[in-house]
Amino acid sequence: MIDIIFLGTSSQFPTKDRNHSSIFLRFNKFKALFDCGEGTQRQMRLLTLSPHHLDAIFISHWHGDHTLGIGGILQSLSASGREDILRIYGPKGTLERINHILQTYVFKRVFHVEVFEADEFNESLLLDTPEFSIYSFPLSHGLTGNGYYFITKPLRKINLEYTEKFGLVKHPLLGDLQNGKDIVYNGKKILASKATYYDEARKVTFIGDTKYFDSLIDYSKNSDLLISEATFSKKDEDKCKDYNHMSSVMSANIAKKSKSKQLILTHISQRYNSSKALEDEAKEVFKNTIYAHDFMEYTVK
Secondary structure, eight states, X not given: OEEEEEEEOBOSSOOSSOOSSEEEEEETTEEEEEOOOTTHHHHHHHTTOOGGGOOEEEOSOOOHHXXXXXXXXXXXXXXXXXXXXXXXXXXTTHHHHHXXXXXXXXXXXXXXXXXXXXXXXXXXXXXXXXXXXXXXXXXXXXXXXXXXXXXXXXXXXXXXXXXXXXXXXXXXXXXXXXXXOOEEETTEEEOHHHHEEEEOOOEEEEEOSOOOOTHHHHHTTTOSEEXXXXXXXXXXXXXXXXXXXXXXXXXXXXXXXXXXXXXXXXXXXXXXXXXHHHHHHHHTTOSSEEEOOTTOEEEEO
8 A cells, every 4th residue: 555645735835724845655664755845844743754764755846845844854853863864866956955955054964865866858767676666757847857656566465365275374385475486285286376466556646846748648647646736727727837837627637648547636826715616627627636635645555
């Protein structure tokens, strides 16, 4: 399961109900933030999520509403005695900016920060593990920026309903089956092909601040969950061009054409008192659409 928690869902200006942009992802032992707007660590504390256990931070672009919380988290991690490496991924220029942050604030850093800059022009693999991979892709927001998608790898799992027929429930031999090896148990041969199955890959795509362009459909293809900025309503689409953002309907069209299963919209402008009207217009294009609110949780099973 991939757990998603929306820590901040506003756009440039925070409101009394919406904090600056940040999304928390948890998959097994891996924990990461996608963007880290001002106040992110406080939002985490309200949910009893500890920044101390973060493995990585992924930055979409270097506007303040997506990055002002980084300095505070780095300082808090040092104060709490973190020893593990923190990996920060972002667009070109991220290394220089992280170094500026580390030099600006006065604190004793007791852990190492590794910075990785994504390709600003092409889709690229950023992180590859036995359980999942994370890719970046370019966005178009008037400055260098990246979207990301997190995709799990198909894992072989035990078909307990089948193995129970042999009285095999808990045993070290289950590990051999999970590695694709046939076994013999109580004199009976058990085939890995029958005793196991592959759990399908799951994909979560994050589209940060950007204007619409067709390649976003390809990057989002077959997402189990597509999280996309949708700053403006359909009636205000003229502002999308001026500010390099998307409307709810634009994002809904990406979800529909990419054959995504679920769309969650975020980064809503403060001009709207409620997200319901924007959600309704998006649903006319793509039924499985909801607007995120702060502290909303969603699990990809």
